[in-house]
Amino acid sequence: MKLAVIAGDGIGPEVVGASLEVLKAVAPSVGLSFTTTDFPFSAAHFLETGHVLSDDDIATLRGYDAILLGAVGGLPNDPRLAGGVIEKGVLLKLRFEMDQYINLRPVSLYPGIETPLKNKTSEHIDFVCVRENTEDLYCGVGGFVRKGTPHEIATQTMVATRFGVERCIRYAFDLAKTRKRKHLTLVHKTNVLTFAGDTWHRAFQEVAEEYPDVETAYHHVDACCMFMVSKPEVYDVIVVPNMFGDIITDLGAAIAGGMGIASSGNLNPDGVAPGMFEPVHGSAPDIAGQNVANPIATIDSLGLLLRETGRIKGDAAAVKAGEQIGDAVRKVTPKFAGKNLDRSGYGTDEIGKMVIEAL
Amino acid sequence: MKLAVIAGDGIGPEVVGASLEVLKAVAPSVGLSFTTTDFPFSAAHFLETGHVLSDDDIATLRGYDAILLGAVGGLPNDPRLAGGVIEKGVLLKLRFEMDQYINLRPVSLYPGIETPLKNKTSEHIDFVCVRENTEDLYCGVGGFVRKGTPHEIATQTMVATRFGVERCIRYAFDLAKTRKRKHLTLVHKTNVLTFAGDTWHRAFQEVAEEYPDVETAYHHVDACCMFMVSKPEVYDVIVVPNMFGDIITDLGAAIAGGMGIASSGNLNPDGVAPGMFEPVHGSAPDIAGQNVANPIATIDSLGLLLRETGRIKGDAAAVKAGEQIGDAVRKVTPKFAGKNLDRSGYGTDEIGKMVIEAL
Ligand SMILES: CC(C)[C@H](C(=O)O)[C@@H](O)C(=O)O
Numbered sequence A, B: 001m002k003l004a005v006i007a008g009d010g011i012g013p014e015v016v017g018a019s020l021e022v023l024k025a026v027a028p029s030v031g032l033s034f035t036t037t038d039f040p041f042s043a044a045h046f047l048e049t050g051h052v053l054s055d056d057d058i059a060t061l062r063g064y065d066a067i068l069l070g071a072v073g074g075l076p077n078d079p080r081l082a083g084g085v086i087e088k089g090v091l092l093k094l095r096f097e098m099d100q101y102i103n104l105r106p107v108s109l110y111p112g113i114e115t116p117l118k119n120k121t122s123e124h125i126d127f128v129c130v131r132e133n134t135e136d137l138y139c140g141v142g143g144f145v146r147k148g149t150p151h152e153i154a155t156q157t158m159v160a161t162r163f164g165v166e167r168c169i170r171y172a173f174d175l176a177k178t179r180k181r182k183h184l185t186l187v188h189k190t191n192v193l194t195f196a197g198d199t200w201h202r203a204f205q206e207v208a209e210e211y212p213d214v215e216t217a218y219h220h221v222d223a224c225c226m227f228m229v230s231k232p233e234v235y236d237v238i239v240v241p242n243m244f245g246d247i248i249t250d251l252g253a254a255i256a257g258g259m260g261i262a263s264s265g266n267l268n269p270d271g272v273a274p275g276m277f278e279p280v281h282g283s284a285p286d287i288a289g290q291n292v293a294n295p296i297a298t299i300d301s302l303g304l305l306l307r308e309t310g311r312i313k314g315d316a317a318a319v320k321a322g323e324q325i326g327d328a329v330r331k332v333t334p335k336f337a338g339k340n341l342d343r344s345g346y347g348t349d350e351i352g353k354m355v356i357e358a359l
């Protein structure tokens, strides 16, 4: 497996470093051979060179099986990074250019991790969000009229295509089918977004007919946010367009213990280009370089990378390595019981070693 | 004060009935005289007559000082009500035609009410959302290309105008200025929505200069959802565009005890047309007509109606009545301690009487 590594900014290099140690530890036992190649794309690199990700970079990255990304982003409010130049130039560019049309975000409360919700346990918080990742408000379609005047108008357009929506919905049904509950909820706002919502709703209903064993539901996005805090147990798999998915998956991360623990994958299930796997947290420049950042979310994202890439490429050793990492993470999380994930007292490298021991 | 009353569907008539009893009780003591006129607009009315709200209805309603609305909406999944016909035909029509550009949603944890969040009390959950109510994805701008084919494209456009954004932001600053903390957070997604987000961000920064005593912050909407469950105490006043506002205010309702308690107002602060005040909950057809629905959210919305309409019209008696209702509600909520708000065991009329006694 050829891995491209974008360690990125802030705590990125540390959490990625710990994750790669875990990979080195697990690989021999399952017979996985791998190479890693470092790429410098980051806010720091942009500030130094003026480059984010060029078309040549994209072409180079296409030669890899998967991409592990730590975190990209500079200091909050740095005017040189305004307007989402790094987010758009690196993260969104990768998602769109690699046609990573699935953003996979597991929302599981791990053993020992505290949820901010009363009376909820691992049994209540155990679902997966399938976020569409290449359309919607993320296309960058829009513009200004009379910018800078009292008559300024800005538009920003959601784009939903049958093609893009259907392939995402199909992936979600396939995933739901493999799970115990076999339940899939579409989240949208069809009573207001009568164009984009209608495209989603019709595609959902039509694809549902091909999956008679999957039970379905529909929730408005506002109601979904209420359910996530009052009754998260109603969810098994959620399928959701890009922008609403961005919102509800951060809420999902919050109820499952916060940023410190949330993993994610951006992938093209058809294998036409490498997927990109990243923790949900940011670059946290305030604690960078101090060996205090928690690498669990990145290690877990690496597990996801190995399982998903392994499945897409038919690489059983990778799947096995990914499963072992996932299991090891769940054995380590009880050590955070009663602790703040971000200030646990354990060093970044120490947590990595705990996972290696648990393997 | 001339009140238009749209009791609506399901539990609407019951919760509105209890609220009007409270109004009758409070009015004489503060010297407020009022009349009420019932209007039949509802899902039931639409199914019977084919009418939602006509231009004539809007013209008639303009003659009133304010509108109290119970709940509109029929059975979930009724195909005759698909595509948001009632939502768009009644609620959104009122908001847009009456230019109710502020949707005011207090998020306060009342005494005795249980939040689903651990370790959070009334001190942590006490903020107000100012949601822009006449632009954004709610304009209905969009359409289809090749609908019903594999090449279908749907678009749905956010519209943000300097005019619309600035007046809303200005209202939020004025409100923040009157509060103890004097803190205002703009919630948007400027790193992705680089057109609409830019219009909001520039207007926010420019208006902020006129309010040097108000402290400001900016949060991405996804981060805001995390903060709402992990650190709701960071918020004092939030200003937010329509669609994100819809989402975060439902989440706000959830952390403050749920739908059963959340009040809201749609208003035009310039007084050019009546405001419309409504509980956040829906018509709950499953429990309609059984005298079990909790009228607290509607009674509290009536309090908001009286305070806000009184302020806009310079009617001190109305403001006083509204304040007394607000105080009475806070005296009654401890009686729900340890109970489910929606199945409290108290009858709808009984809860109304509890508020009247507390007056
Ligand atoms: C950084 C930002 C562009 C990104 C998004 O909005 O998708 C992030 O919030 C995420 O969810 O991965």
Ligand SMILES: CC(C)[C@H](C(=O)O)[C@@H](O)C(=O)O
Pocket: A191, A192, A222, B087, B088, B091, B092, B246
């Ligand atoms: C019913 C619906 C159109 C409405 C909205 O989206 O504004 C509701 O969710 C609300 O928040 O008042």
